Amino acid sequence: MASPLQLPGWRHVSSGKVRDLYVPDPPSGGEPDRMLLVASDRVSAFDFALTPGIPGKGVLLTTLSLWWFDRLAGGDGGRAIPNHLTAGHIPDAVAGRAMLVKALDMQPIECVVRGYLTGSGWAEYQQSGTVCGIRIPSGLSDGDKLPAPIFTPAYKAPQGEHDENISFDQMIDIVGAERAEELRDLSLEVYERAAAATEERGVILADTKFEFGVDEHGVLTLADEVLTSDSSRYWDAEAWATGATPAERMASFDKQIVRNWLSAHWDKQGEPPALPDEIVERTAARYRELLGRLTGA
Structure with a gap:
């Protein structure tokens, strides 16, 4: 897994298979009241982070999350469901694939x-x-x-x-x-x-x-x-x-194309093989198609 980005004003605290979490740096004392949740282009399957990633995946998933948060906050005409989003500047290096959120x-x-x-x-x-x-x-x-x-x-x-x-x-x-x-x-x-x-x-x-x-x-x-x-x-x-x-x-x-390819080309022993370009692009296309179908983006 690649090293997390160094973001001015933020300190990296953890990484999952596909996302990275940052808190303000320097800390203001006590527990942080907000965090930066960054979606990467990494893709995981069968408990492994795979290579290469899916180009644009972090932006696609963040865009979809934000669209749903807006709808559920009353944009669909229903009652507003409280969510963790908060206002503030998101560093340019992760713009489009990060959410500034309240600590909960x-x-x-x-x-x-x-x-x-x-x-x-x-x-x-x-x-x-x-x-x-x-x-x-x-x-x-x-x-x-x-x-x-x-x-x-x-x-x-x-x-x-x-x-x-x-x-x-x-x-x-x-x-x-x-x-x-x-x-x-x-x-x-x-x-x-x-x-x-x-x-x-x-x-x-x-x-x-x-x-x-x-x-x-x-x-x-x-x-x-x-x-x-x-x-x-x-x-x-x-x-x-x-x-x-x-x-x-x-x-x-979603990444079912990746799972299917791995199931056919890997015996789940040792490290998984690198994904072929065709599988990467087909997977990215499915993510893009869903975003377009739902949001019109």
Whole structure:
């Protein structure tokens, strides 16, 4: 992984697989009240950061996040959902791919909402008729729409470890009943508003994950990225309705092209191979297509 950028007035504090976090430098004393969240062009799969990155990915995902934050703040005509964005100057070196955000007390829960049966949920359903322990009607196929969206939380593991799916009762044990219900209800509301918006644009929002924090006034606040191709599974509605195979029905607007290529060309032993130029460009094109379909950008 390349060394993080040196940004005047900011101090790098951590890096994930695809994003870098900065706080003001010099510190003003105590905990910082704002942070700079920078999206890189890095791409990860199977717990590895891959080379090369996807050119423009950081800008594409940040642009999509900001578009959704604006809509959910009342731009879609619904009630305003508080978010972590704050005003201020973003360094020119990361303009377009960074968000200036308020520091929050982050909740240790990944709030997953599923509107369609696929992925790990489909695998579990085949075995037990459930998704994350929630009973689902019988007779569904991979990619089918669920009777109603379901909330399936996960406990956020320390960096570098896998998040763990948990039941709602376990979530209550972690954050308390009132906060658990608030997280569940807000996650379902945001998903349903977003799914309605994407449907108008011929796109299906199959599932997504949210992160929330609590601000200094105790207000639950939408944080991190939101409804991007990295945090959500988007499908083309027409292909879903007419595709002859699961692969055709559920071709995602994300890095699935990368996963498929790696699965065919790597035995998951040692370091993964470098991605071919064709795979990089096809992946970038899917990110660009989704942004254009949703925002018109």
